[in-house]
Amino acid sequence: MDKKDFFTIDLKRPLLRDGPNFLSHTVIVIGDIAYLRPTISSMMFCMIYVVVGSFLLSLATYLLIVSTKYDLVIFLGGFGIAITTFGISLIRPFLQRASFNKQLDIFNNHKDRDVKLHHITSLHINNKIIQRKHALSYPCFELNLLTAHGRRINVLNHNDQQQLQQDAQLLATFLGIELHDCRKEVML
Amino acid sequence: MKITRKLMYLFLFAFSTSALAEEMSSFGQTINNLSKAVDGFFNDYTGWFVGLIFKSVPIGDANFPIIVGWLLLAALIFTVYFGFIQFRRIGMAINIIKGKYTDPNSKEEGEVSHFQALTTALSGTVGLGNIAGVGAALAIGGPGATFWMIICGFLGMASKFCECTLGVKYRTVLPSGAISGGPMYYLSQGLSEKGLGGLGKALAIGFALMCILGALGGGNMFQANQAHAMLTYAFDVPSEYGVITGIVLASLVFSVIVGGMPSIASVTERVVPWMAGLYVGMSLIVIFVNLDQVGPAFAAIFDGAFTGAGVAGGFIGALIQGLKRATFSNEAGVGSAAIAHSAVKTKEPITEGLVSLLEPFIDTVVICTMTALVITIAGLNVTPFNGEGLTGVTLTAASFTETAGIFKYLLALAVVMFAFSTMISWSYYGLKAWTYLFGEGKTTELIFKIIFCIFVVIGATIQFGAVIDFSDAAIFAMSIFNIIGLYFLMPIVKKELKSFLARVESGEIKTYDNKDAK
Numbered sequence: 074m075d076k077k078d079f080f081t082i083d084l085k086r087p088l089l090r091d092g093p094n095f096l097s098h099t100v101i102v103i104g105d106i107a108y109l110r111p112t113i114s115s116m117m118f119c120m121i122y123v124v125v126g127s128f129l130l131s132l133a134t135y136l137l138i139v140s141t142k143y144d145l146v147i148f149l150g151g152f153g154i155a156i157t158t159f160g161i162s163l164i165r166p167f168l169q170r171a172s173f174n175k176q177l178d179i180f181n182n183h184k185d186r187d188v189k190l191h192h193i194t195s196l197h198i199n200n201k202i203i204q205r206k207h208a209l210s211y212p213c214f215e216l217n218l219l220t221a222h223g224r225r226i227n228v229l230n231h232n233d234q235q236q237l238q239q240d241a242q243l244l245a246t247f248l249g250i251e252l253h254d255c256r257k258e259v260m261l
Numbered sequence: 262m263k264i265t266r267k268l269m270y271l272f273l274f275a276f277s278t279s280a281l282a283e284e285m286s287s288f289g290q291t292i293n294n295l296s297k298a299v300d301g302f303f304n305d306y307t308g309w310f311v312g313l314i315f316k317s318v319p320i321g322d323a324n325f326p327i328i329v330g331w332l333l334l335a336a337l338i339f340t341v342y343f344g345f346i347q348f349r350r351i352g353m354a355i356n357i358i359k360g361k362y363t364d365p366n367s368k369e370e371g372e373v374s375h376f377q378a379l380t381t382a383l384s385g386t387v388g389l390g391n392i393a394g395v396g397a398a399l400a401i402g403g404p405g406a407t408f409w410m411i412i413c414g415f416l417g418m419a420s421k422f423c424e425c426t427l428g429v430k431y432r433t434v435l436p437s438g439a440i441s442g443g444p445m446y447y448l449s450q451g452l453s454e455k456g457l458g459g460l461g462k463a464l465a466i467g468f469a470l471m472c473i474l475g476a477l478g479g480g481n482m483f484q485a486n487q488a489h490a491m492l493t494y495a496f497d498v499p500s501e502y503g504v505i506t507g508i509v510l511a512s513l514v515f516s517v518i519v520g521g522m523p524s525i526a527s528v529t530e531r532v533v534p535w536m537a538g539l540y541v542g543m544s545l546i547v548i549f550v551n552l553d554q555v556g557p558a559f560a561a562i563f564d565g566a567f568t569g570a571g572v573a574g575g576f577i578g579a580l581i582q583g584l585k586r587a588t589f590s591n592e593a594g595v596g597s598a599a600i601a602h603s604a605v606k607t608k609e610p611i612t613e614g615l616v617s618l619l620e621p622f623i624d625t626v627v628i629c630t631m632t633a634l635v636i637t638i639a640g641l642n643v644t645p646f647n648g649e650g651l652t653g654v655t656l657t658a659a660s661f662t663e664t665a666g667i668f669k670y671l672l673a674l675a676v677v678m679f680a681f682s683t684m685i686s687w688s689y690y691g692l693k694a695w696t697y698l699f700g701e702g703k704t705t706e707l708i709f710k711i712i713f714c715i716f717v718v719i720g721a722t723i724q725f726g727a728v729i730d731f732s733d734a735a736i737f738a739m740s741i742f743n744i745i746g747l748y749f750l751m752p753i754v755k756k757e758l759k760s761f762l763a764r765v766e767s768g769e770i771k772t773y774d775n776k777d778a779k
Binding site: 118121122124125128129132142144145148152156202204 | 440495496497498505509512513515516519604606670673674677
């Protein structure tokens with residue numbers, strides 16, 4: 074790359090297209106570790122899929138034992154597997170707690186490459202409107218971090234603005250970095 | 262985890278015992294009694310409402326519901342008032358979708374492409390109205406009902422144009438950033454601008470009340486009911502087990518509308534267009550396999566439209582059924598589409614009105630006709646057309662199965678997905694009406710959402726007759742308040758249209774060729 078080349082990072086651009094219509098995580102600081110804790114309500118909604126999926130799978134198993142309706146068994150079993158898998162895939166990110174560890178000097182979200190805490194330069198709050206094809210739109214907010222190398226990584230993504238601002242401030246204080254409000258007016 | 266595993270083993274063990282088989286039999290009896298009780302309750306307590314909305318006048322041998330005439334007259338008036346816009350401006354509507362009036366280099370972040378907009382519009386139009394609704398129309402109105410559905414589809418394009426333009430023009434952005442729009446807003450704000458604030462408020466309240474009932478009826482119970490009917494047909498599931506279908510569907514709906522899970526909504530949005538494509542593909546296969554019967558099928562449709570042979574009330578009977586089911590399917594004049602279209606990203610309300618007028622065409626003129634052809638070709642719908650034989654989704658499914666047995670399984674998959682996505686959409690329409698009446702607030706909204714989920718279970722449990730009567734009545738009742746307002750507000754739409762056309766002509770609104778995109 075030519076040394077004269079430069080690039081700009083649009084800090085007002087949200088990183089994720091989608092987002093939940095509820096509070097998904099809160100920031101908890103214990104000693105030298107700050108981590109994201111999933112809310113009980115969000116876990117419960119994910120569990121609905123696991124329960125419904127397991128019920129359909131059990132029903133399919135029962136029918137397989139007592140009847141010869143194999144088409145219904147396949148239909149129920151298929152739906153059961155799909156819904157259960159979907160539920161597990163929703164729960165997994167909640168169980169893998171993203172954390173900022175001062176002792177190890179690492180931010181680990183189990184998704185992106187680990188980031189050294191001293192490389193994190195600032196935190197930014199972004200906003201967006203989630204538009205649904207078959208439902209009404211709603212606002213959603215992101216807390217993103219910026220590294221010295223220009224990487225932007227999402228930390229929080231939910232629609233509780235007040236809680237997100239509190240958590241962002243808590244995290245900024247914990248990391249000793251600046252917090253910028255990069256919310257913009259969304260043109261409809 | 263250990264406790265969960267133990268519970269799972271216990272659950273499976275319990276299921277495999279013969280003692281449980283006996284329990285299941287008594288459970289079936291209980292469910293059957295419950296279904297009958299709920300059905301009876303619905304007949305007793307909603308009968309007056311159904312009777313009021315479908316008050317009829319005798320025309321020939323048939324009783325013509327005044328509400329059907331109301332919708333038909335409105336569509337005719339809008340068609341004439343807007344200068345047959347559905348025929349004269351259909352090219353412009355297609356050009357808007359193709360992006361002719363949008364600068365390709367000024368695409369905002371998050372904005373959907375025109376191809377996406379088109380596929381969204383297409384997928385949104387195919388649903389149980391096209392599958393179960395057409396089955397019900399032909400079972401009672403004979404093949405001739407199809408002709409009147411097509412006519413209603415063409416005329417309904419003008420109604421949809423008018424209401425969707427107003428939906429965008431009078432939408433409101435709430436402090437939270439969410440967009441609210443639809444008849445409640447254009448009736449109150451639009452009429453207030455004309456100095457008819459009191460009337461506007463009254464109409465908006467009336468519409469909101471009916472919208473809540475419509476969301477619980479056509480947008481919920483009808484969907485759940487027909488989803489279970491499809492399972493009964495395809496897999497021989499006893500009809501009294503509708504309560505289980507209802508509970509499973511209600512749980513999933515609950516997780517979306519109460520929890521606001523983005524993932525399931527995204528999955529549904531991605532799957533539904535494929536289901537729509539699957540349905541159209543299956544219809545085309547049936548039509549092409551039986552190409553030699555398409556001519557006679559069309560002949561039966563045209564003959565039946567004017568003779569009404571085998572239909573109670575003759576051709577008027579066929580007309581009534583065609584118009585009722587077409588309105589149920591394309592929702593033109595009902596006002597629900599205006600709620601959905603109001604959230605679109607556009608600076609020109611008229612462009613959304615023009616795009617929306619394509620929906621009744623695709624929904625009713627194209628896809629409903631395809632379903633009607635499949636049913637007519639299969640020949641399972643025979644005289645007398647009194648709805649006592651196969652009807653609704655079972656008639657459609659049986660007709661598809663005549664060509665290939667596997668179609669009933671694919672149709673079952675599509676019907677369940679369509680029912681689910683429609684329930685999600687209508688829950689938002691109902692919620693908007695609910696919050697309009699009772700105000701925004703977590704508790705208020707939660708009450709509606711819980712009521713909505715309860716109605717999913719009720720819909721899947723009760724009989725088809727009670728469901729469809731109540732669903733029809735609620736959806737048609739919405740049109741009473743909506744159309745009164747549209748008559749007052751149509752000059753505003755005409756003014757918007759004139760302004761848009763003048764700006765296009767003068768070059769103020771530029772046209773772009775896709776090649777212009779850098």
